[in-house]
Amino acid sequence: MGYKFEIMTQEQAEEIAFNWHYDAEYSFYDMEADKEDLVEFLDPNKRGDSNFVVTKDNDIIGFFSFNQVDINTIDIGLGMRPNLTGNGNGLEFLKAGIEFAESKYLPQKIMLSVATFNQRAIKVYRKIGFEEVDTFMQDTNEDSFEFLKMTYLC
Numbered sequence: 001m002g003y004k005f006e007i008m009t010q011e012q013a014e015e016i017a018f019n020w021h022y023d024a025e026y027s028f029y030d031m032e033a034d035k036e037d038l039v040e041f042l043d044p045n046k047r048g049d050s051n052f053v054v055t056k057d058n059d060i061i062g063f064f065s066f067n068q069v070d071i072n073t074i075d076i077g078l079g080m081r082p083n084l085t086g087n088g089n090g091l092e093f094l095k096a097g098i099e100f101a102e103s104k105y106l107p108q109k110i111m112l113s114v115a116t117f118n119q120r121a122i123k124v125y126r127k128i129g130f131e132e133v134d135t136f137m138q139d140t141n142e143d144s145f146e147f148l149k150m151t152y153l154c
Helices: 010-019 024-029 035-042 090-105 119-128
Strands: 004-007 051-056 059-070 073-080 109-115 131-140 143-153
Touching: 010 035, 010 051, 010 059, 051 090, 059 090, 073 090, 090 119, 109 119, 109 131, 119 143
Parallel strands: 073 109
Antiparallel strands: 004 051, 051 059, 059 073, 109 143, 131 143
């Protein structure tokens, strides 16, 4: 696969936050779309050592955040560089993130939440073995959106 995970630097966070823009409905995932998320993403103390950039051949491919829910569970967030989405790269990218999480955190379960309109991502999550747990409403991007919580057993 050739993916490398490194703790996100301030410069990388700013690059992602201000220069990554997704097309059409996926602009929902632009960092600037939610001011609270943007502030948190840009704050090195809040990012801590749980946010990683993923590079391949020295190019930033995407990022992952890993948050310990309890001793056995990790909650992940992820994003892929906009020009790489929708081209069949998601499964390999997600596999790399899961393998990294399993080796670093040794979880029994990995959780994630995804906007229900993002069927493209949900299809990838299902394909790798994530199962649907619940849906919930979340206020974000100045509105309320339905999200799907999914889990993966390691």
